[in-house]
Amino acid sequence: MSAKNVEIVTASGTESFIPLNKLKKSPKNARKMPHSEASIEAYAASIAAKGILQNLVVEPELDGDGAATGFYFVSIGEGRRLAQLLRVKRKEIKKTEPIRCIIDTANDPHEISLDENVTRENMHPADQFEAFKKLAEERGFGAEEIAARFGVTPHVVRQRLRLGAISPKLMQVYREGDLALDQLMAFAITEDHARQEAAFERLSFNRDASTIRRMLTETNVAATDRRAIFVGAEAYTEAGGTILRDLFTEDRGGYFEDVALLDLLVMAKLGREANALLEAEGWKWAQVFLDYPHSHGLRRTYPEAVDLSAEDQATLDAAQAEFNSLTEQHESAEELPDDVDARFGELEAEIERLEAKRQAYDPADIASCGAFVILNHDGTVRIERGFMRAEDEKTEPETHDLSGEGEGGHTVHEEGGTGPNGEAGDGSLDGEDEDSDGHKPLSDILIRDLTAHRTLGLRLALSEQPDVAIVAVTHALAAQIFYRGADGHVLDIRPISTVLASHADGIEDTKAGKAWADHHARWAAQMPRDVADLWGFVVELDHDSRMALFAHCVSLTVNAVRLPSERRPRAVATADKLAEAVSLDMTAHWEPTVRTYLGRVTKTRILDSVREAVSEEAADRMADMKKQDMAEAAEQLLVGRGWLPVLMRTPRAGQGPAEHPQADTVTETNPDAYSVAAE
Numbered sequence: 001m002s003a004k005n006v007e008i009v010t011a012s013g014t015e016s017f018i019p020l021n022k023l024k025k026s027p028k029n030a031r032k033m034p035h036s037e038a039s040i041e042a043y044a045a046s047i048a049a050k051g052i053l054q055n056l057v058v059e060p061e062l063d064g065d066g067a068a069t070g071f072y073f074v075s076i077g078e079g080r081r082l083a084q085l086l087r088v089k090r091k092e093i094k095k096t097e098p099i100r101c102i103i104d105t106a107n108d109p110h111e112i113s114l115d116e117n118v119t120r121e122n123m124h125p126a127d128q129f130e131a132f133k134k135l136a137e138e139r140g141f142g143a144e145e146i147a148a149r150f151g152v153t154p155h156v157v158r159q160r161l162r163l164g165a166i167s168p169k170l171m172q173v174y175r176e177g178d179l180a181l182d183q184l185m186a187f188a189i190t191e192d193h194a195r196q197e198a199a200f201e202r203l204s205f206n207r208d209a210s211t212i213r214r215m216l217t218e219t220n221v222a223a224t225d226r227r228a229i230f231v232g233a234e235a236y237t238e239a240g241g242t243i244l245r246d247l248f249t250e251d252r253g254g255y256f257e258d259v260a261l262l263d264l265l266v267m268a269k270l271g272r273e274a275n276a277l278l279e280a281e282g283w284k285w286a287q288v289f290l291d292y293p294h295s296h297g298l299r300r301t302y303p304e305a306v307d308l309s310a311e312d313q314a315t316l317d318a319a320q321a322e323f324n325s326l327t328e329q330h331e332s333a334e335e336l337p338d339d340v341d342a343r344f345g346e347l348e349a350e351i352e353r354l355e356a357k358r359q360a361y362d363p364a365d366i367a368s369c370g371a372f373v374i375l376n377h378d379g380t381v382r383i384e385r386g387f388m389r390a391e392d393e394k395t396e397p398e399t400h401d402l403s404g405e406g407e408g409g410h411t412v413h414e415e416g417g418t419g420p421n422g423e424a425g426d427g428s429l430d431g432e433d434e435d436s437d438g439h440k441p442l443s444d445i446l447i448r449d450l451t452a453h454r455t456l457g458l459r460l461a462l463s464e465q466p467d468v469a470i471v472a473v474t475h476a477l478a479a480q481i482f483y484r485g486a487d488g489h490v491l492d493i494r495p496i497s498t499v500l501a502s503h504a505d506g507i508e509d510t511k512a513g514k515a516w517a518d519h520h521a522r523w524a525a526q527m528p529r530d531v532a533d534l535w536g537f538v539v540e541l542d543h544d545s546r547m548a549l550f551a552h553c554v555s556l557t558v559n560a561v562r563l564p565s566e567r568r569p570r571a572v573a574t575a576d577k578l579a580e581a582v583s584l585d586m587t588a589h590w591e592p593t594v595r596t597y598l599g600r601v602t603k604t605r606i607l608d609s610v611r612e613a614v615s616e617e618a619a620d621r622m623a624d625m626k627k628q629d630m631a632e633a634a635e636q637l638l639v640g641r642g643w644l645p646v647l648m649r650t651p652r653a654g655q656g657p658a659e660h661p662q663a664d665t666v667t668e669t670n671p672d673a674y675s676v677a678a679e
Contacts (some may be wrong), residue, residue, distance in 0.1 A: 012106040015055065017098035018072055020084050024061065026073035030114035035079050042151030043083030048092065049149040052080055056101045057116075059109055073100065073107040076116045124164075126175050132157065133164030159185075167193035170200055179207075185248040186212035189255075210627060213246065220244055221262055223253025223494060227290075229379025231265045265291070266375060267545045273381050274373040283385065284392065285370035291376050292384065292508065294499040295406075301369055301386040301486045302524040303359040316354040323347045354634070359525065361386060368392045377506030474546060475538045477553035479531055482524055488531035498559040511591035523552055562647075579650045586648045592638050597645060598631040606634050615641035 046053075056077030061069045074081050086094050103114065123131075135141045141149070144155040150157075166174075166188055173179045186209040187196045199215045221228055223243070228236070233243060236256060244255040256262050256379040267288060274286035308316065325342060330336055336344070361369075369388050376382040442450075463468050476491035500507050507513050528537050538546060560575035562568075578584075590600055599604055607630075614637050622630050 012104055013526060014103050016101055016103055018058065018101050019096040019306045020088065020093075020099050021095045022071050023056070023058065023081050023099060023101075024071055024073050025078055025081070025286060026059070026075050026107040026109055026113070028073070028113070029078060030110055031078070031117060035082055038151075039079060040082050040086055043079050044086045045151030047080065047083055048087065052084075052100060054080075056080060056099060057104050057112065058101045059103070059105055070105075073109065074112050075099075075104065083092065089256060102152065107470040110182065124175065126171055127167070129160050129164035130171075130444045131164075134160055147292055155247070162188045162191070163249050165191050167196045169193075169197055173200075179208075182248075183207055183599070184210060185209065188248065189213055189216050189246045190244060217244065217255045219259070220255035220257050221259055222255055224375055225256075226375055226379040227262055227266045228253070228256050229374055230381075231262060231269060236262060236265060270373050270375060270381070273383075274371075277371060277373060277383060281385075282366050282367055282372075283371050284366075285389075286373055287370065288373045290375050292382075292501060293372065294374075294501065296387065297484065298387040298389060300524070301361065301365045301385075301388060301519055301529075302527075304525055305358060307361045308354065308357055312354055312357055317352045318356070319347050323351065377509040382509075470546065470550060471535075471538050474550040474553060475535050476536065477556075478527070478549060479534055481553055481556060482527045483531040483534070488534060494555050495553060497556045497561075498561055500561070503561050510589070519552065520556075523549060534636070576651050584650045586644055586650070587642045590644070592645070593635050594628075595630045598634050598638075599628070603627050606630050609643060609645075610634050610637055613638055613641040 014644065054077070057075045058072035059075055061071040063069050081099070084093065084097060084099065088095050088097070132146060132467075136143075136147055143154040143161065146157045147154040163184060166184060170179065170184065174181075174184050189201065190196065195216060199212060203212070220606060221231065233253060233256075236258075237243065240259060240310055241256060241258045241261050243253075243506075244257050246254065267290075274288050277283065277286050281443035300539060303578055307313075323344070326340060326347070330340060365386060365388075369386050369392070371383055371385040372387065373386065374382040391532075472491055475495060476489035476493045477495050479489040480495050481497075508517070526537075528534055538549070541549065558578070560572075590596065592609065598609070605625060606627075607619045610622060618637060622633055625633065
C-alpha cells in the first residue's frame with residue numbers, strides 16, 4: 001500500500017505530528033476576517049514561552065481523484081499556524097517543525113471551525129487582572145517578562161497589574177456588573193484601597209470615570225500645574241516626592257501627591273530667584289509670592305526713559321543695519337536658509353536687549369525700593385519691580401501750613417491776621433475775645449465754613465468750564481491711580497478698580513493682560529515724581545494726550561464682571577452698550593481653548609460651539625468622544641473661526657440691549673441675538 005493510501009485510511013481522531021510546511025489554511029474555515037498582527041504576535045510569544053497548548057484540528061487534503069496529497073487543511077488553529085510561520089520567518093524554528101494535530105474526517109470542517117469560535121466564553125476581565133497580578137507576585141515576573149510571554153506591550157501588562165490591585169470590594173462590584181471597566185480604570189489611578197472605597201461610597205448618581213478620577217486626585221497637584229512645571233518632576237522626586245500616574249488616560253505627567261513638599265520647593269526656588277535678583281540689580285528688598293499681591297498698598301515707581309551709551313547706540317545701529325540688509329537680500333525667498341534664519345534670531349534678540357536699555361530705574365529708587373518675585377501662570381518667574389514701602393518713603397514737610405500760604409496764594413495766617421482782602425481774621429465773630437491775643441489760629445468751625453463757600457464757588461466755576469473739568473477729573477484719577485496714599489486730589493471721585501486676576505486665573509499672563517500692563521507702565525513712567533507737580537503735568541499735555549490719559553484712567557474703573565451673588569441687570573445692559581460704543585472685538589483678545597473654555601463646560605456646550613462655528617457634521621463626528629478628547633478636538637476646529645461664547649459677544653449695531661439671564665443660570669440658547677465678533 002502506498003504512503004498516499006496510508007494517509008487516506010488514517011482514523012479520525014488520531015493525534016499526529018505533522019511538519020509545519022505540510023499545513024495549509026482551510027478554505028472551509030468559518031472565520032473570513034484575517035487574524036490581526038497583534039493576535040499573531042501574541043500567539044507567537046505564548047508558543048515561544050509555553051509551547052502549543054491546544055492541538056490543531058486538521059483534515060487531509062485530497063486531489064481530484066480523492067487521494068491524499070500529503071498536505072493538511074487546518075480547520076481549527078489557523079492563528080497558531082500563522083504564529084509558527086512568523087517564528088520561522090524570525091528563524092526561531094525550522095519550517096519542518098513538527099506540529100501536534102488531531103486529524104478529523106468525521107466532522108464538517110466549516111461547522112467545527114464555527115463551533116470553535118462561537119461556543120466559548122472569554123475569561124472575565126477581573127480574573128485576567130488577578131491572574132496577571134499572581135504571575136507578578138508569586139513567580140516574580142516583571143512587566144517586561146510577562147509581556148514577552150503573552151505577546152503584549154509592557155504598558156498593557158502594567159495596566160492589568162494595576163487593575164489587579166483594585167480593592168477586592170470594588171473588584172466584586174465590577175464582577176457583579178455594577179461598575180463598568182472605564183470606571184474601574186478610574187479607581188485604579190491610586191493603589192490605596194481605603195481611598196478607592198471612600199471615593200466609591202461618595203459617588204452619587206454621577207459615576208462618570210472623569211468624576212471618579214477627579215475625586216481621587218482632588219488633594220493632589222497635576223503635573224500641568226504651574227507649581228509642578230516650575231519645580232520639575234526630577235527635582236520633586238529627588239526631594240522624596242511621589243507622583244501618581246494614570247495608566248489608562250493621557251495623564252500629562254501624572255499628579256504630585258505631596259503638596260506640602262511641592263509648595264516648599266516652589267517657595268525655595270522663588271527665594272533663590274529673589275536672591276539672584278538682589279545680587280544682579282541691587283534692589284533694597286525682594287519678596288516672593290505665589291500670586292501677585294494686589295492688596296500690597298505700596299507706591300510704585302517706574303523706569304524712566306534714558307539715552308543709550310555711545311557704545312550701546314553704535315552696537316544697536318550696527319545690528320539694525322545688518323537686520324535691514326538681510327531683510328532686503330531675502331525678502332523674496334519663500335524659505336530662509338538655516339544659517340540666515342538663525343542670524344535673524346540672534347539680531348532680533350540683540351536689538352530687543354539694547355532697546356530695553358532705553359528704560360531704566362533711577363539708582364535712588366533701586367536703593368530704596370523692592371520687587372515682587374511671583375510664580376507666573378505658565379510656571380515661569382515673573383518679576384515686578386519698583387515698590388516703595390512706607391518706612392522707605394521720604395517725608396516732605398507740610399510747608400503750606402507753616403508759611404500760611406493756602407490754595408491759590410491766599411494767606412491763612414495761624415494767628416488770624418488778615419485775609420486775602422484785608423478783612424480781620426481774628427475769629428472774633430465765633431465768640432473769641434476781641435481783646436485776647438491776636439495770634440491764635442482760625443477756629444475749625446470757621447475754616448469749615450469758609451472752605452465750604454469756596455468749594456461751592458469752585459463747583460459753579462467748574463460747571464461752566466468743561467475743558468478745565470476734564471483736567472480736574474484726569475488729575476483726580478491719575479493722582480489716586482499712580483500715587484497711592486498721596487491724597488493730592490480735590491475731586492471726590494474714587495477710581496475703584498476690580499482686580500480681574502481674582503476672577504480669572506492667569507488673566508495677567510494673556511496677550512491682552514500684558515498689553516494692558518505695558519500701556520499702564522508707559523503712562524506711569526511719564527508721571528512726575530511728586531504728586532504736587534501732577535496738576536501742571538496734566539495742564540501742559542496737549543489735548544489728545546490729555547484725553548488719552550483720561551481714557552486710560554477711566555478704563556481702569558470698568559467692571560463688567562458678573563458674580564453669582566450680584567444682580568446687576570442694568571449694569572450688564574450698560575456693559576453691552578459700552579461694548580457696542582467702542583466696537584469691542586473679543587476675538588482679538590481671547591480664543592476658546594481647553595483651558596479657557598472647552599475643558600470647563602459640558603459636552604453639550606462643546607458640541608454646540610462646534611455646530612455653530614464649523615458645521616453640524618463636524619459636531620456629529622465628535623459626539624461619541626470622551627470629554628477631554630472632545631475638548632481638544634474642538635479647540636483645533638475652532639482655531640481662527642472667530643467663535644465666542646454669548647457672554648463675550650458684542651451686540652449688533654442698532655440692536656437693543658440683549659436680555660441677559662442671571663449669572664448663575666447663564667445660557668447660550670439665543671446665539672442669533674449676537675453677532676460673531678469676527679463677522
